[in-house]
Each structure stands twice: as C-alpha cells, then as structure tokens.
Amino acid sequence: MLDLIGDNIWQTTGELPGPTLCVLGGVHGNELTGIEVVKRICADFASSARGLQSGRLIMAFGNPLAIEQGTRFVDGRDLNRYFTDTHLLGILDGSIEESRAKELAQVIQQSDITVDIHSTNKPSMPFISSRVDSEHLQVYQWFNASVVLADPNYVLAGEPATTDEYADRMGRVGVCVEAGDAKDVTRITSVLQSINGLMTHMGLVNEPGGEHFTGHQVFTLCDSIVLTSSGFVFAEGRGARSFESVLKGDVVGYAGKVPVLASADGVLVFPKLPEHQVLDKPLCYIAERTQ
Numbered sequence: 001m002l003d004l005i006g007d008n009i010w011q012t013t014g015e016l017p018g019p020t021l022c023v024l025g026g027v028h029g030n031e032l033t034g035i036e037v038v039k040r041i042c043a044d045f046a047s048s049a050r051g052l053q054s055g056r057l058i059m060a061f062g063n064p065l066a067i068e069q070g071t072r073f074v075d076g077r078d079l080n081r082y083f084t085d086t087h088l089l090g091i092l093d094g095s096i097e098e099s100r101a102k103e104l105a106q107v108i109q110q111s112d113i114t115v116d117i118h119s120t121n122k123p124s125m126p127f128i129s130s131r132v133d134s135e136h137l138q139v140y141q142w143f144n145a146s147v148v149l150a151d152p153n154y155v156l157a158g159e160p161a162t163t164d165e166y167a168d169r170m171g172r173v174g175v176c177v178e179a180g181d182a183k184d185v186t187r188i189t190s191v192l193q194s195i196n197g198l199m200t201h202m203g204l205v206n207e208p209g210g211e212h213f214t215g216h217q218v219f220t221l222c223d224s225i226v227l228t229s230s231g232f233v234f235a236e237g238r239g240a241r242s243f244e245s246v247l248k249g250d251v252v253g254y255a256g257k258v259p260v261l262a263s264a265d266g267v268l269v270f271p272k273l274p275e276h277q278v279l280d281k282p283l284c285y286i287a288e289r290t291q
C-alpha cells in the first residue's frame with residue numbers, strides 16, 4: 001500500500017512502529033538512476049507483493065519539473081542548494097525550487113535517515129557525499145562505493161544547503177549517494193540492492209541482509225574554483241571527470257588568459273559542464289585525501 005502524501009511524495013508504513021527512511025531521486029532532473037530507483041521502489045510497494053514490517057518508508061521525486069524536462073535544473077536554479085534557513089524560513093526568491101525545498105524539508109525532518117540518490121554529469125566512480133562518523137557509516141556502508149567525499153567546512157555552498165546537510169542539521173542522518181555518470185543507468189539494480197540492505201538493517205523489512213562495504217578512502221573538500229566574468233576553460237586534459245589527481249600549483253584551467261592553479265594536492269571533483277556553469281558559482285572543487 002502506497003499513499004500519496006505530497007506532490008510526488010509517497011509513503012508506506014509497517015504494522016509495527018519503527019524508524020523512518022526517506023529515499024529521494026531526481027533532485028537533479030537528469031540523474032536517471034535515482035529517478036528509476038524511486039520509481040521501482042514505489043512500484044514494489046504499490047502492489048501487495050511487498051510490505052513494510054515496521055516503521056515508515058517515504059519516497060519522493062525531488063524536482064518534478066526538471067525531471068519532466070530531463071534537465072539538471074530549471075533556469076539555472078539548483079534545488080540542492082535551497083536547503084538553507086534563508087530559503088526554508090523565509091522567502092528569498094519565491095522560486096518553485098524554494099517552495100519545493102520547503103515541502104521536501106518537511107519529510108526530511110520527519111525521517112531518521114534520508115538517502116538522496118544523485119549522479120555526476122561527467123564520468124566518475126560511484127561515491128558517497130556524507131559526514132564521516134559511525135552513524136553515517138551505518139547508512140552508507142550498504143552502498144557499493146569505496147570513496148566518501150566529506151565537506152565539514154561547507155566548501156560546496158558556503159553553508160549547509162543540500163538535502164543531506166539539512167537532515168544532519170535537523171539532528172537526523174543524511175547521506176548523498178553519487179551513483180556514477182548521469183547517463184549510465186547500469187547501477188540501478190546495485191542501488192536498489194543497497195536500499196534493500198539498508199531497509200533490512202533498519203528493520204523495515206525482514207529480508208536477507210545485503211552486502212556491506214567498509215574501509216572507505218575519505219576526501220575532504222578544501223577549495224572551489226568559481227566562474228568569474230572572465231569566463232573559464234579547463235586546461236587541456238583537465239576537468240573531464242571527478243577524482244582526477246592534481247598537485248598544488250598545477251594549471252587547472254584559464255580564466256580568460258590567466259592560469260588558475262590548484263591550491264592543494266588532491267583531486268578535482270564535480271567539474272561542471274559549460275552549460276551548468278553559473279557566474280559567481282563554483283565550477284569545480286578540490287578535495288584532499290584525509291583518510
């Protein structure tokens with residue numbers, strides 16, 4: 001049994017009390033794996049074939065309009081930067097994203113654990129974006145990834161702004177799963193198995209436990225490269241994928257004619273496609289290996 005509890009938000013509940021898990025897909029509308037995972041879990045629980053033993057499972061499509069358009073976001077506004085107090089507690093730009101963030105924040109607040117499934121727009125191995133502690137490991141250990149990207153200093157957006165960061169600051173546990181390249185849909189089954197493993201771990205379903213993964217490498221975001229009015233082009237061979245190694249002083253690209261250098265030894269992450277680059281916003285980040 002599946003109940004519609006909001007715009008593209010569904011829930012199913014078990015007969016016994018228990019924790020709440022929220023699974024989000026399509027916060028960026030072109031990231032197909034998360035969208036398909038939410039669709040399939042919904043289809044599973046909509047039929048009587050599968051039911052929750054205990055607790056509550058909430059599933060939502062993050063940005064229905066962007067999903068409909070098959071685009072990362074609408075008019076350059078990134079829904080996954082709207083989970084800040086200025087957007088959630090007031091009206092800053094009155095956008096659809098702002099009201100959608102408010103609606104999703106309600107369900108994230110009610111959930112003990114939120115898993116938000118994303119993909120990258122350039123090739124990348126699957127990885128986890130999360131705080132690194134035992135509470136979060138209890139969640140991300142079920143996903144087939146060997147790397148965690150941490151952002152304790154909020155380099156990504158300058159303040160907590162994403163769904164997982166919002167869950168964390170509400171005293172819940174939020175984890176973002178980056179399932180690989182946005183166009184690559186070969187990991188849908190693996191992500192579904194991971195969600196099942198997590199649901200079994202939480203006691204929501206009584207099914208065989210999943211495989212779990214530990215011993216992650218940890219990278220910590222330490223700097224960003226911001227698009228200025230001079231423009232930006234990556235240097236030859238740079239910016240093609242996430243987790244490309246750089247050394248401090250390497251030329252990452254050019255802002256006009258001025259070389260832009262890596263500020264630390266580490267890896268480049270989230271290099272943005274030209275069409276996703278926004279003036280005064282980061283177009284790439286540098287992360288240092290910390291574990």
Ligand SMILES: [Zn+2]
Nearest residue numbers: 028031118119
């Ligand atoms: Zn995304």
